[in-house]
Amino acid sequence: MKTSVKDEIRASGKRMTRTRQAVLGVLESTKYPLSPLELYACLQKQNVAIDPVTVYRNLNALKTIGLVRRIKLHHDDQFRYEMKEGRAHHHHIRCRICGKIEDLLLCPLKKLTSMIERETRFLVGDHSLEFSGWCPKCQ
Amino acid sequence: MKTSVKDEIRASGKRMTRTRQAVLGVLESTKYPLSPLELYACLQKQNVAIDPVTVYRNLNALKTIGLVRRIKLHHDDQFRYEMKEGRAHHHHIRCRICGKIEDLLLCPLKKLTSMIERETRFLVGDHSLEFSGWCPKCQ
DNA sequence: TCACTTATTGCAAGTAGATTGCGATTAGCA
DNA sequence: TGCTAATCGCAATCTACTTGCAATAAGTGA
Numbered sequence: 285m286k287t288s289v290k291d292e293i294r295a296s297g298k299r300m301t302r303t304r305q306a307v308l309g310v311l312e313s314t315k316y317p318l319s320p321l322e323l324y325a326c327l328q329k330q331n332v333a334i335d336p337v338t339v340y341r342n343l344n345a346l347k348t349i350g351l352v353r354r355i356k357l358h359h360d361d362q363f364r365y366e367m368k369e370g371r372a373h374h375h376h377i378r379c380r381i382c383g384k385i386e387d388l389l390l391c392p393l394k395k396l397t398s399m400i401e402r403e404t405r406f407l408v409g410d411h412s413l414e415f416s417g418w419c420p421k422c423q
Numbered sequence: 424m425k426t427s428v429k430d431e432i433r434a435s436g437k438r439m440t441r442t443r444q445a446v447l448g449v450l451e452s453t454k455y456p457l458s459p460l461e462l463y464a465c466l467q468k469q470n471v472a473i474d475p476v477t478v479y480r481n482l483n484a485l486k487t488i489g490l491v492r493r494i495k496l497h498h499d500d501q502f503r504y505e506m507k508e509g510r511a512h513h514h515h516i517r518c519r520i521c522g523k524i525e526d527l528l529l530c531p532l533k534k535l536t537s538m539i540e541r542e543t544r545f546l547v548g549d550h551s552l553e554f555s556g557w558c559p560k561c562q
Numbered sequence: 563t564c565a566c567t568t569a570t571t572g573c574a575a576g577t578a579g580a581t582t583g584c585g586a587t588t589a590g591c592a
Numbered sequence: 593t594g595c596t597a598a599t600c601g602c603a604a605t606c607t608a609c610t611t612g613c614a615a616t617a618a619g620t621g622a
Contacts, residue, residue: 337582341581
């Protein structure tokens with residue numbers, strides 16, 4: 285884990301605890317967004333003693349600081365979390381069979397925003413875009 | 424309610440009941456996707472005697488037949504339902520303040536699909552796209 | 563029109579994911 | 593080392609939704 289992460293946590297008045305470090309460790313080493321309970325299962329495999337509630341609370345805290353991003357995928361009834369740092373604006377594709385999630389690095393929507401603002405008179409703040417389909421293994 | 428709707432229900436071996444008719448009535452007269460409990464509240468205002476469970480079951484049944492579409496918006500922890508009929512593929516924009524939801528009729532993503540398939544080797548089945556921001560009243 | 567079959571309903575209870583209350587623990591600083 | 597408040601674990605609670613079951617009623621076929 286990078287020193288800067290610990291610094292950011294301290295800077296916000298929060299503490300770097302054993303459990304928080306473990307949660308961050310899993311998030312940093314996982315390439316796709318994790319649900320709280322998936323993360324909890326990961327920690328159990330690593331023999332980290334932790335309560336599921338603590339995982340929830342840590343994810344919330346890290347989201348509040350801004351270290352972690354919370355997302356909700358379309359055919360998925362739980363929230364997922366991913367590290368923000370070093371990850372630009374991106375979207376996801378998810379396999380309908382095995383649930384595998386991958387990043388999409390392109391975003392074709394920036395140009396579209398002003399058109400939508402004209403049409404709807406909404407002021408656009410953000411967008412979410414997600415594809416689903418079948419991953420190479422499940423086709 | 425259109426006769427064809429009743430026919431489709433009968434054709435699938437289901438029955439047109441008082442409650443199902445009421446659920447369909449609300450869906451047909453609402454221009455944005457409703458959550459089961461919003462729909463239930465609507466029916467209560469209309470003095471329709473119905474149990475929330477029945478709303479859930481009817482929405483599920485109508486989804487199974489294919490009359491109704493179930494969607495999940497990004498910062499929303501419940502499912503929403505809208506009539507399928509007469510409504511082409513479209514996306515939504517949602518106000519962060521008041522929750523107002525409007526349809527977006529454009530979809531810029533059809534061209535993108537083959538590019539994503541090449542990049543990820545996924546086979547793309549569907550996508551979801553949603554904007555959030557501030558509606559005219561809340562700006 | 564009536565009787566029969568079975569989809570549908572209402573009520574109660576159960577799930578899953580997430581949140582909250584509270585007393586015990588511990589990080590981080592003086 | 594000792595203090596203070598953030599954090600933790602456990603139990604209880606909450607919300608959205610589902611399931612079980614006995615009672616009801618839609619639609620058919622005589």
